[in-house]
Amino acid sequence: MSVVVLISGRGSNMEALLRAKIPVAAVISNVAGAGGLAIASRHGIPTLVVKHGDFATREAFEDALVHEIDRFAPSLVAHAGFMRITTARYVDHYAGRAMNIHPSLLPSFTGLHTHERALAAGVKVHGCTVHFVTAELDAGPIFLQAAVPVLAHDTVDALAARVLRQEHVVYPRAVRWFLDGKLSIQNGRVHVKGNDAQLAYSDTP
Ligand code: GRF
Numbered sequence: 348m349s350v351v352v353l354i355s356g357r358g359s360n361m362e363a364l365l366r367a368k369i370p371v372a373a374v375i376s377n378v379a380g381a382g383g384l385a386i387a388s389r390h391g392i393p394t395l396v397v398k399h400g401d402f403a404t405r406e407a408f409e410d411a412l413v414h415e416i417d418r419f420a421p422s423l424v425a426h427a428g429f430m431r432i433t434t435a436r437y438v439d440h441y442a443g444r445a446m447n448i449h450p451s452l453l454p455s456f457t458g459l460h461t462h463e464r465a466l467a468a469g470v471k472v473h474g475c476t477v478h479f480v481t482a483e484l485d486a487g488p489i490f491l492q493a494a495v496p497v498l499a500h501d502t503v504d505a506l507a508a509r510v511l512r513q514e515h516v517v518y519p520r521a522v523r524w525f526l527d528g529k530l531s532i533q534n535g536r537v538h539v540k541g542n543d544a545q546l547a548y549s550d551t552p
Contacts, residue, residue: 348526351375351421353412353429358383359511360427360448360518365390367519369526372419375412377431399431409437423525426480427518435482443532445480446525448518450510452476452492457485462507465497473497473506475514477521479532490530490537491521 493513
């Protein structure tokens with residue numbers, strides 16, 4: 348049982364997985380110099396870079412990425428701030444064994460700049476979602492969500508930090524449940540053996 352983590356940046360969710368003692372076989376980034384690579388190395392985890400810019404097409408990039416991932420034969424591929432849209436071929440290859448953390452309560456605010464958009468919309472509750480990766484962006488079956496309040500004078504940074512704290516709680520939890528075989532998908536909905544109530548988590552400031 349092992350996990351390959353894909354990152355593009357600072358890697359705080361990846362670090363949360365390491366701190367939770369998730370068995371991470373390797374960390375792969377599409378960005379050379381991504382901050383998370385140094386963190387992974389400090390934890391003694393093998394790191395690789397597969398730069399998307401080195402390939403003529405998205406497919407060629409993904410072929411190289413899949414080749415590197417599969418060398419580790421992971422049970423799960425965990426996207427953790429991995430800023431590439433994946434093709435249907437990639438999604439099929441990892442069907443049911445690739446997950447992502449997204450900084451909003453899906454299906455609201457798919458895509459980028461979620462915190463700015465949440466503030467602009469005036470929502471009173473925001474949060475994060477762990478979901479399976481599917482062909483449609485940020486739309487796969489939802490594992491686990493954490494909600495946080497949006498406060499009257501929130502800034503984007505304050506709200507992002509509040510959400511990120513919960514990302515670091517729910518992502519390791521979801522990965523652990525996956526590895527422990529506790530999750531199942533029925534009719535596109537995720538269930539956790541024994542206690543579906545565990546799939547919601549709420550923070551109070
Ligand atoms: C997180 O907010 C994650 O939800 C989003 O990108 C950010 C990555 O942060 N997909 P980090 O690299 O894990 O610190």
